[in-house]
Amino acid sequence: MSSLSGVKVALFGSSGLLGDAVSRALAKRHHKSMRYSKQSTFGGAQALCLSNQEGLTRELLDTWPDAIINCAAISSPDTVIKDSSFSRKINIEGAVKLAEIASHLSARFIHVSTDMVFDGTSSPYRSTDIPNPLNEYGSQKLEAEKKVLAVTDENLAILRITLLNGNSPYGKRSPHEKILRSIQNGNPLTLFDDEMRQPCSSENVASAVVELLERPNLNGLFHWAGAEEISRYELGIRILDRFGFSRNRIIKGAIKDYHDSDSRPQHLGFELAPLVGKLTTNPSSVQEQIEELLLPEDLFRWHRQNADKPNVYIHKF
């Protein structure tokens, strides 16, 4: 990469919860991004399916980016189970193809992975700990990490992240958006109070991703998360409080009562060293993450009419 600013970046998954935040973080740092999604045109994204390996090669040889960032994935464990063979094409084969093309172009490659590569029995995890995924999504993401690392060990960073809070382009992908829509639909979510996570925000991770992009000396596999742990249920309660809904709008559950409890890691937390000492981005607290959450615009009217205390929430435009 010739310089640390004004880098030309091919950003995959730009219409997703994380990809959209990365897109904005790149613009803030004066990098130029070419954005790709599966089908969404959000933010000027071009539709290019990661299963189209010829299309990927043609596009990237034509545009010859300085860096490739992969935020694209089939990121819902339930969707991965429903079509595991197509998911493999995206989560594994697509990621490996991007790594190969990046290596060919001598472009920096940043790939995003997940805490779900661990089984949740010995948190907090370091990036050197042995993974043991409990579900197909975690297995696919782990296989992708291994295969991407086998392509090249230079000019490459893989960032494992945890449960993401934030505001997604269509207001449907993040935890608070799912909770609000479940209330709207009259199907309250059950959240587990023994399922511990260390959530981070899409904005904060995006800042870490852009720093990794700009620091070609940071290569290999890294962990990033928020500053604190919280149960999924407690996170749900904090979200209800933010938007002025009473606490009985979600149901408190326990993993052991879940029909497929063997596939859910109970406790996923990360040891943030060594990356935390090398970046200027600081892990965000749960409170900071909650304060960033916005009501999706299409829910404004419904919220005013249905929230238990609608005036608790003040929208920041």
Ligand SMILES: NC(=O)c1ccc[n+]([C@@H]2O[C@H](COP(=O)([O-])OP(=O)(O)OC[C@H]3O[C@@H](n4cnc5c(N)ncnc54)[C@H](OP(=O)(O)O)[C@@H]3O)[C@@H](O)[C@H]2O)c1
């Ligand atoms: N969300 C979390 O809590 C979380 C936690 C840990 C790790 N991660 C990881 O973080 C990364 C980003 O996740 P996210 O939550 O931002 O995902 P997301 O909101 O579901 O967005 C996924 C993105 O990938 C694109 N995409 C999906 N299928 C594709 C395909 N076949 N070809 C090309 N692009 C495709 C989507 O495009 P369309 O919009 O057009 O469908 C979208 O831009 C993923 O690697 C995920 O595994 C996420």
